[in-house]
């Protein structure tokens with residue numbers, strides 16, 4: 001019997017998956033060994049992280065002692081899974097930690113090929129550091145799964161090494177999108193990593209103490225990722241090579257993707273997560289202090305709203321760098337180009353209005369607003385020019401070995 005190459009690959013993959021699944025790691029150290037195999041499989045050279053240490057970090061103090069909101073408010077935060085009062089809550093936590101971990105490894109799969117084409121050594125360092133930190137974040141989530149969630153946790157920790165962004169099997173849409181070039185990378189770190197900041201912030205007040213305590217160090221690292229995106233985009237604007245209307249189209253693509261990441265509207269799982277105290281609102285502690293009432297039915301909309309305002313303000317700051325008379329850059333309305341939520345699949349303009357026009361007019365509208373095949377072609381030419389303001393790495397960056405850049 002002749003087996004086509006495609007089906008052979010599928011069979012091999014299935015066999016490989018079965019092998020992994022039958023050999024679930026029983027300790028975190030065993031999981032770490034499998035992580036090494038994942039690095040090899042996705043083509044990430046461990047030498048790229050230089051002296052960065054993949055390790056587990058907790059900030060127990062910031063995690064707080066007492067449950068801060070929801071039905072268990074005022075009780076002691078849970079430190080072990082046996083203290084979690086219901087299986088449903090345990091399952092909710094397990095899935096939240098799994099989704100978080102999935103995004104961390106996925107982003108490395110999406111980005112690692114970019115190191116080869118870094119516009120400067122500084123950018124190569126930055127991307128390698130971001131990928132090192134994302135791997136540490138994935139470690140942290142897997143440590144929680146392996147330590148607190150028994151065999152179910154081990155299974156999920158192992159699956160985090162088996163789904164793959166290139167194959168489109170990561171859990172959230174944004175983390176399966178290809179990122180062919182550095183303009184995508186800067187938009188991604190600006191808009192998608194910034195969604196990460198919100199997710200981590202909302203978990204930082206969790207009733208499950210090991211999860212809350214994981215967030216402080218992760219948030220610190222995450223801020224470098226957002227900064228890389230924002231600075232990169234500013235340097236692109238200053239260089240003045242990439243046309244602003246094209247830049248806007250890439251903003252539109254990643255902004256709408258990031259809007260989706262906040263989840264469905266009137267989400268019951270977000271509501272339960274709040275009732276159980278496992279995931280709060282953005283800036284929960286401040287809101288509690290101010291006595292700001294919670295609207296449990298609209299938690300995802302609420303956090304998306306904060307996120308939207310923040311990126312709109314960031315882009316407004318970028319507008320200060322535009323040449324005289326240039327049309328300002330903007331952040332598309334939350335209704336535009338959504339795949340998740342009440343506007344999913346609907347036709348809305350970047351201003352958020354229902355689109356008026358027929359199919360052909362809508363296609364033309366999308367052609368104006370979203371990246372086109374021609375943009376990808378044109379970018380190849382721009383990337384050969386000085387398309388981004390130069391930035392040199394510091395001596396510390398070079399000596400760190402991260403990204404293996406040379407003086």
Ligand SMILES: [Fe+2]
Nearest residue numbers: 104134137196
């Ligand atoms: Fe991360």
Ligand SMILES: [Fe+2]
Nearest residue numbers: 193196222225
């Ligand atoms: Fe990140």
